[in-house]
Amino acid sequence: MTERILVVDDNEGIRSFIRDALTSAGYQVTCAADGREAADLLDRETFDLTITDLMMPRLDGIGLLKIARSVAPQMAVILLTAHGTVESAVNAMKIGAVDYLTKPLSGPDALRRVVKGALSQRRFQIEAPPAKRFGDMVAVDPKTKTIVSLIDKVATTDTTVLLNGESGTGKEVAAERIHQQSRRHDMPFVAINCAAISETLIESEMFGHEKGAFTGAAAQRIGRFEQADTGTLFLDEVGELPLPLQAKLLRVLQEQRFERVGGNQTIAVNVRIIAATNRDLATEIAQGRFREDLYHRLSVFPITLPPLRDRPLDILPLAEHLLTRIGQRLEKPALHLSSDATLAVQKYHWPGNVRELANTLERGAILAEGDAIEAAHLLFSTSPETASASHALAATDAEPASLRGIEKEAIRQALAAVDGHRKKAADRLGISLRSLYNKLKEYDLD
Numbered sequence: 001m002t003e004r005i006l007v008v009d010d011n012e013g014i015r016s017f018i019r020d021a022l023t024s025a026g027y028q029v030t031c032a033a034d035g036r037e038a039a040d041l042l043d044r045e046t047f048d049l050t051i052t053d054l055m056m057p058r059l060d061g062i063g064l065l066k067i068a069r070s071v072a073p074q075m076a077v078i079l080l081t082a083h084g085t086v087e088s089a090v091n092a093m094k095i096g097a098v099d100y101l102t103k104p105l106s107g108p109d110a111l112r113r114v115v116k117g118a119l120s121q122r123r124f125q126i127e128a129p130p131a132k133r134f135g136d137m138v139a140v141d142p143k144t145k146t147i148v149s150l151i152d153k154v155a156t157t158d159t160t161v162l163l164n165g166e167s168g169t170g171k172e173v174a175a176e177r178i179h180q181q182s183r184r185h186d187m188p189f190v191a192i193n194c195a196a197i198s199e200t201l202i203e204s205e206m207f208g209h210e211k212g213a214f215t216g217a218a219a220q221r222i223g224r225f226e227q228a229d230t231g232t233l234f235l236d237e238v239g240e241l242p243l244p245l246q247a248k249l250l251r252v253l254q255e256q257r258f259e260r261v262g263g264n265q266t267i268a269v270n271v272r273i274i275a276a277t278n279r280d281l282a283t284e285i286a287q288g289r290f291r292e293d294l295y296h297r298l299s300v301f302p303i304t305l306p307p308l309r310d311r312p313l314d315i316l317p318l319a320e321h322l323l324t325r326i327g328q329r330l331e332k333p334a335l336h337l338s339s340d341a342t343l344a345v346q347k348y349h350w351p352g353n354v355r356e357l358a359n360t361l362e363r364g365a366i367l368a369e370g371d372a373i374e375a376a377h378l379l380f381s382t383s384p385e386t387a388s389a390s391h392a393l394a395a396t397d398a399e400p401a402s403l404r405g406i407e408k409e410a411i412r413q414a415l416a417a418v419d420g421h422r423k424k425a426a427d428r429l430g431i432s433l434r435s436l437y438n439k440l441k442e443y444d445l446d
């Protein structure tokens with residue numbers, strides 16, 4: 001089968017030189033005058049190889065390369081670069097280009113040799129096993145790679161880990177990875193969400209209760225600590241834990257023993273603790289909402305997961321990873337982003353991080369008629385934080401807006417946007433339902 005090559009350069013002379021050299025060698029060649037035109041072609045047609053210039057109007061070679069990685073991951077890409085910009089070509093190879101050619105091109109033979117090499121390398125890549133991922137965690141950006149190596153180091157110990165990061169940054173995935181990589185991986189991994197359970201039930205949820213311990217305690221119940229014995233206990237959203245429970249938890253962490261609610265038998269357990277929070281615990285301590293001694297117990301090995309906007313190189317690989325997952329669920333195995341959608345996904349600031357990316361892609365996949373998700377299918381949730389913040393700032397032109405004022409306004413607008421539905425408003429704001437209730441009280445918004 002004739003191999004198809006796309007040649008992209010804003011210089012007509014270079015385009016025709018390459019076209020002639022490759023057509024005479026038996027390849028089928030299509031040309032485009034800039035990255036944008038090439039991206040449109042990639043949406044509609046399949047190529048085995050793209051040869052692209054780096055500096056072009058509208059969309060440059062790096063931009064095109066990134067699009068190509070998601071629109072046509074199997075396609076090989078060769079970069080054309082002028083002398084002196086070899087460094088950027090080398091960088092481009094890290095994002096997936098297979099080779100580069102320097103301009104002025106020396107002659108048709110050298111060109112054909114590089115093309116042949118790139119095409120065979122591509123075949124090799126297709127036949128090779130899928131690229132090794134860090135467990136189930138995508139980590140392409142150097143920032144994330146550093147985090148993953150920290151995770152893998154601490155995983156082999158029994159050290160308590162505190163995961164910090166905005167909502168949706170992957171704290172739970174990180175906790176699971178720590179467990180998977182630990183000696184305890186065949187033992188239970190038990191998670192408890194400290195925000196999801198009501199204050200009255202959380203103690204029995206954690207430590208269990210004896211029959212008749214309180215009204216409704218019809219039978220004995222084993223708590224999460226006991227379930228997690230010999231394994232790992234994940235205390236999710238630990239910042240939401242009510243103060244009295246913080247005191248109990250501290251004692252249990254110090255002594256590795258406790259009593260069930262309503263019981264007097266002391267139970268000893270061996271659990272590895274991983275805690276997570278999206279709150280700044282230093283602030284929580286300063287405000288008297290979190291115990292400092294518990295904080296020190298938990299933050300033996302703190303790891304902060306950066307927001308997605310601070311690790312842009314992860315965005316497209318994550319999208320690819322998530323689309324595979326979504327595609328399996330929706331039985332659309334060839335699901336992918338169009339070039340416009342790829343650009344939009346890269347440009348967006350993702351206030352809700354990886355979770356928002358996953359949700360946006362899932363909505364897009366449902367809206368897409370075929371396998372390509374177009375930009376129009378990506379309904380970005382306008383971030384209530386930013387929208388309201390600018391609104392509140394604009395509204396108080398004369399006096400500087402206080403952070404509290406902005407927060408109050410954001411809550412008011414989020415509630416208005418979902419017809420007062422508390423749970424939906426909390427989700428929009430990226431906070432727990434309980435925090436929302438606290439803030440409603442604090443700001444007298446009830």
Ligand SMILES: Nc1ncnc2c1ncn2[C@@H]1O[C@H](COP(=O)(O)OP(=O)(O)OP(=O)(O)O)[C@@H](O)[C@H]1O
Nearest residue numbers: 136137138166167168169170171172173278354355
């Ligand atoms: N590095 C990653 N690789 C693959 N998937 C990821 C990665 N980070 C996050 N995800 C996915 O993004 C979603 C959100 O991640 P996760 O639930 O771990 O976030 P979180 O920090 O615990 O959020 P929250 O604070 O809202 O609970 C999940 O579907 C998860 O599988």
Ligand SMILES: [Mg+2]
Nearest residue numbers: 168171172236
């Ligand atoms: Mg979580």
